[in-house]
Amino acid sequence: xxxxxxxxxxxxxxxxxxxxxxxxxxxxxxxxxxxxxxxxxxxxxxxxxxxxxxxxxxxxxxxxxxxxxxxxxxxxxxxxxxxxxxxxxxxxxxxxxxxxxxxxxxxxxxxxxxxxxxxxxxxxxxxxxxxxxxxxxxxxxxxxxxxxxxxxxxxxxxxxxxxxxxxxxxxxxxxxxxxxxxxxxxxxxxxxxxxxxxxxxxxxxxxxxxxxxxxxxxxxxxxxxxxxxxxxxxxxxxxxxxxxxxxxxxxxxxxxxxxxxxxxxxxxxxxxxxxxxxxxxxxxxxxxxxxxxxxxxxxxxxxxxxxxxxxxxxxxxxxxxxxxxxxxxxxxxxxxxxxxxxxxxxxxxxxxxxxxxxxxxxxxxxxx
Amino acid sequence: xxxxxxxxxxxxxxxxxxxxxxxxxxxxxxxxxxxxxxxxxxxxxxxxxxxxxxxxxxxxxxxxxxxxxxxxxxxxxxxxxxxxxxxxxxxxxxxxxxxxxxxxxxxxxxxxxxxxxxxxxxxxxxxxxxxxxxxxxxxxxxxxxxxxxxxxxxxxxxxxxxxxxxxxxxxxxxxxxxxxxxxxxxxxxxxxxxxxxxxxxxxxxxxxxxxxxxxxxxxxxxxxxxxxxxxxxxxxxxxxxxxxxxx
Numbered sequence: 001x002x003x004x005x006x007x008x009x010x011x012x013x014x015x016x017x018x019x020x021x022x023x024x025x026x027x028x029x030x031x032x033x034x035x036x037x038x039x040x041x042x043x044x045x046x047x048x049x050x051x052x053x054x055x056x057x058x059x060x061x062x063x064x065x066x067x068x069x070x071x072x073x074x075x076x077x078x079x080x081x082x083x084x085x086x087x088x089x090x091x092x093x094x095x096x097x098x099x100x101x102x103x104x105x106x107x108x109x110x111x112x113x114x115x116x117x118x119x120x121x122x123x124x125x126x127x128x129x130x131x132x133x134x135x136x137x138x139x140x141x142x143x144x145x146x147x148x149x150x151x152x153x154x155x156x157x158x159x160x161x162x163x164x165x166x167x168x169x170x171x172x173x174x175x176x177x178x179x180x181x182x183x184x185x186x187x188x189x190x191x192x193x194x195x196x197x198x199x200x201x202x203x204x205x206x207x208x209x210x211x212x213x214x215x216x217x218x219x220x221x222x223x224x225x226x227x228x229x230x231x232x233x234x235x236x237x238x239x240x241x242x243x244x245x246x247x248x249x250x251x252x253x254x255x256x257x258x259x260x261x262x263x264x265x266x267x268x269x270x271x272x273x274x275x276x277x278x279x280x281x282x283x284x285x286x287x288x289x290x291x292x293x294x295x296x297x298x299x300x301x302x303x304x305x306x307x308x309x310x311x312x313x314x315x316x317x318x319x320x321x322x323x324x325x326x327x328x329x330x331x332x333x334x335x336x337x338x339x340x341x342x343x344x345x346x347x348x349x350x351x352x353x354x355x356x357x358x359x360x361x362x363x364x365x366x367x368x
Numbered sequence: 369x370x371x372x373x374x375x376x377x378x379x380x381x382x383x384x385x386x387x388x389x390x391x392x393x394x395x396x397x398x399x400x401x402x403x404x405x406x407x408x409x410x411x412x413x414x415x416x417x418x419x420x421x422x423x424x425x426x427x428x429x430x431x432x433x434x435x436x437x438x439x440x441x442x443x444x445x446x447x448x449x450x451x452x453x454x455x456x457x458x459x460x461x462x463x464x465x466x467x468x469x470x471x472x473x474x475x476x477x478x479x480x481x482x483x484x485x486x487x488x489x490x491x492x493x494x495x496x497x498x499x500x501x502x503x504x505x506x507x508x509x510x511x512x513x514x515x516x517x518x519x520x521x522x523x524x525x526x527x528x529x530x531x532x533x534x535x536x537x538x539x540x541x542x543x544x545x546x547x548x549x550x551x552x553x554x555x556x557x558x559x560x561x562x563x564x565x566x567x568x569x570x571x572x573x574x575x576x577x578x579x580x581x582x583x584x585x586x587x588x589x590x591x592x593x594x595x596x597x598x599x600x601x602x603x604x605x606x607x608x609x610x611x612x613x614x615x
Contacts, residue, residue, distance in 0.1 A: 006473025010462065017461045202455025206519075209451035209528075210423045212474045342522060 003212055007220035014194065015224050025190070029182045029232045032240045036174040044130045048076040049096040050088050055104035063116075063142050072134045089121050096120045096131045138272055164249075164334050173243040176299030178329035179236055179259065181319040183266050184295045186229050189287035191270030194195065195221055196283040201275075222267045229263045230256075249335025258331060258341075261348055262324040266291075268355035276360035296319040313331070323348045369454035373432070374399045374526050374557035376422065382415050388417040391580035392429065397573075399525075402548060402558045404568050407577030408608045412559050414454070414530060414579070419560070421528055434525045445514035447475075448526035454531045457515050464495060466562050467503055468518060475522035489517045496540050509540030516547055522558070527551065529560040533567065545570055565601040576604060 011047045015022060045264050049067070053060050058065035069072050076094060079085060088094045091367040099117035101107070118135050120128035164172070195218075207217060234255070240246040248255060273286050296302055298316035300336040324346045330344075338345070375397040390412045397403045397591050407413040418424040420433055422442045433440040434448035451457075458467045465486060472482040481554040490499055493513055501509060512532060519527055529548075533541045545567065552558050559573070568588060575585040584607060586593055588600055595603045 003474050005478060006470055010459070010466070010470045013466060016461070096381060201460075202453040202457050205423060205455075206451055206452045206457040206471075207474065208450065209446060210474045211446045211476065212473075279499050297607060 004216050004220055007212070008223050011194070011220060011224045015228070018151045020159035021190075025228060026178065026235075027184055028132075028185070029178065029236045030239065031190040032178045032182065033175070033236060033244070036178060037171050037239075037244045039306075041195055044127055044134070045071055046074050047072060047095045047127075047131055048093050049077055049098060049131075049135075050077040050079050050085075050094045052079040052085065052097060052099045053083065055100045055101040057103075057105040059105035059108060059142075059146070061247050063139060065101075066138050066142060068137065070134070070138060073132070080141050085119060086340050089119075093275070095122065095127060096135065098135060142156050169188075171240065172329075172333050174301065175236065175240040175244065175246050176332060177299060179233065179297075179328055180262070180295055180299055180301065180324050181292070182236065183224060183229055183259070183263055184321060185265055185287075186292050187225050187266030188270040188273065188291045189284060190228075191222060191267050192273035192287055194225075194278075195271070196277060196280050199278050200280055213359060214363060218271060218360060222271070225267060225270075226263055227306050229266075230260070233259045235264075246332070248332050250331035250337065254338055255328065255331045258324070258327050258345065258348075261352065262320065263287035263343065265320045265324070265348060265352040265355065266360055268352055271363065272355055275359050292320045295326045298322055299325040318351075320348060322350050323351075372399060373397060374401070374434060375403075375559065376432040376532050377420070378430040380416065380419060380431050381427045382412075382419060382424065383427045388580050388603065390419070390426075393501055393577070393580075393582045395575055395582055395585055397526075397557060401556050401572045402560065402570065402572035403583055404571030405559060405561045405577070406412040406568055406574055406604060407561075411577040411608075411611065412580040413577050415530055416560070417530055417561060421449060421480060422446060447522070448525045450519035450527040451520065452515055452527070452529045452532050454534065456508075456511060458503045458511060458518065461502060463500050463502055464506075464514065467501050467514070468521065471518045471536070472521050477522060485521055489521070493517060506527065509536050509543070510589055512536055512540070513544060513547060516544065520551060526557040526559060529558065531561055532565065535561065541567070565599065565604055568600040568604070574600070576607050578607050583610070584605050 006231040017055050051064055051067075053064065064075070068075050071094075071265075076089060079088060079097065082099075083101075085097050088097060097119040099119065103113060104114050104116075116139060118132045120132050122128040148230050164191075198207070208214065237248065237255075241248060269291055270287070273283050273290070277283050277286060298305065298312070298319040300316075301321075305313055305322065308316065327341045327348070373396045378397070379392040380390060380394070381388065381392050382461075393416060405413050405417065414422065419426045420431060420438070422438070422445055424540050426438065432561060436442075436444045438445065459470070462470065468486045469482055475530045476487065476536055486499075490496055493510070495510070495514070498506065498510075503514070504592075506514070516527075516529070516532060519529075520610070533544050536544065541564070548558050548560070548570075562568065571588065573585065573587050574591060575582050576591075577583070584594070584603070586594065591603050592598070594602065595606050597603045597606065
């Protein structure tokens with residue numbers, strides 16, 4: 001046992017002496033949360049749009065005013081004819097053009113229906129999509145207003161409610177994603193590097209010639225990063241709750257437990273990487289390409305897995321981060337309890353166990 | 369196999385797929401002996417040494433190390449041997465004191481033992497002033513000597529040194545050998561691989577490996593007589609020329 005403590009103490013020396021790495025490890029989650037929270041966002045604000053108002057009546061003026069008033073749009077230009085639309089887009093500043101046909105109001109009042117054309121710059125399809133949705137919502141709003149309280153026969157009103165995230169905040173999406181990323185990076189990459197480093201400098205041989213049991217070497221290597229990860233989880237949660245107003249709806253204890261589980265998964269991955277390579281650079285590359293990228297791509301954090309072709313959806317199932325991401329969203333954002341996520345937890349635990357067993361076995365056979 | 373040998377090896381073989389790195393070597397090392405284990409690069413000496421240290425499983429053959437069977441008592445062997453690897457085996461980002469403490473710790477020494485060991489060791493190497501400095505600030509020669517002393521910290525019966533003096537100047541090498549002699553005079557068996565032929569002369573007995581086999585094993589004096597050579601260097605060159613294996 002004392003051997004073991006000596007070993008852990010040594011690992012902490014390594015970690016604490018390397019000030020630069022330490023700074024990155026603690027700073028990274030904070031920076032990521034800040035960047036994702038304030039700088040990178042899917043919400044589209046202050047987009048420049050143009051209006052082609054061929055009617056210029058009360059109704060169009062009112063809709064234009066509401067568009068202008070929203071935080072999403074800035075009206076950059078008033079176009080004079082349809083021939084102006086193309087050039088406006090070509091300049092690149094305008095993302096959306098709202099076209100009112102002539103006699104908009106009278107058509108609306110007499111036939112109860114009038115078309116408005118929304119033309120969006122779909123070179124960035126996501127932005128285009130978002131902008132047309134915003135604009136439709138504002139127009140719908142206006143429609144409801146003029147209709148007032150009178151009941152039209154056969155009118156179907158659609159009412160949308162955004163469950164769990166009424167304000168459609170991007171942070172609800174990326175906080176769980178950042179957690180997965182940070183844990184993957186800290187645990188998988190740092191553990192694999194720290195083990196491979198000892199192989200590189202030759203100390204691993206000396207340790208294995210000693211009476212120290214290999215399993216204990218492995219565990220001692222993991223302890224500091226486990227601790228570091230829990231601190232990181234703490235700082236991410238504190239930042240999300242207090243700086244980004246992302247609430248923790250579910251049980252904090254459950255959330256921490258799930259994070260702990262995923263940390264172990266990442267550590268096992270790190271151990272696995274260290275057992276297949278002998279160079280720090282390779283270990284780092286494998287961690288980045290083999291762990292970090294799949295975490296970003298297949299967890300559903302950046303790109304919805306549901307929209308991927310079937311083979312990719314299948315692949316995404318073997319990415320541990322996907323399950324973790326699902327769990328964190330369920331617990332943190334939706335406030336679900338353990339009974340709603342036990343299946344995912346079980347999958348994650350299963351993956352962890354298998355990975356851990358394989359890596360420990362590999363670690364032993366390589367060196368004995 | 370006789371009990372009074374520190375190391376006793378019979379037909380020890382290691383194959384990697386169809387490549388036979390070590391081919392049925394047989395030899396004995398007496399207790400307290402300084403045993404030089406020579407061979408050109410790729411002759412198989414590091415592989416042989418790794419088997420004796422328990423870092424690699426033999427394909428076939430028998431070996432007793434420190435009186436224990438290589439297959440059955442690997443754990444006991446580990447407690448009885450010290451090992452200094454070819455690569456430098458201390459942690460550069462730890463101080464000298466912390467390195468000693470760590471290696472003492474993993475060999476299960478008590479706090480008190482570690483403390484006294486640290487004192488004697490540091491005194492012996494004249495490192496009192498550097499005790500709390502990072503190892504990375506030490507010159508290579510001192511690191512090497514410290515590395516050796518750390519490998520000896522648990523007073524092993526046998527110490528394995530894999531090219532311990534690589535890249536070190538002649539003066540430091542001489543000093544290093546003084547440490548080896550001291551250890552041997554206290555009864556530790558020293559098993560050392562080297563590329564320096566002057567060092568081979570310092571050994572009690574020398575074995576020379578060629579293509580995975582031991583082609584010669586005797587005292588340096590006797591080897592020189594047998595091969596009718598003025599120096600160990602000449603003996604080595606005569607034997608190494610026969611090698612068919614590319615490096």
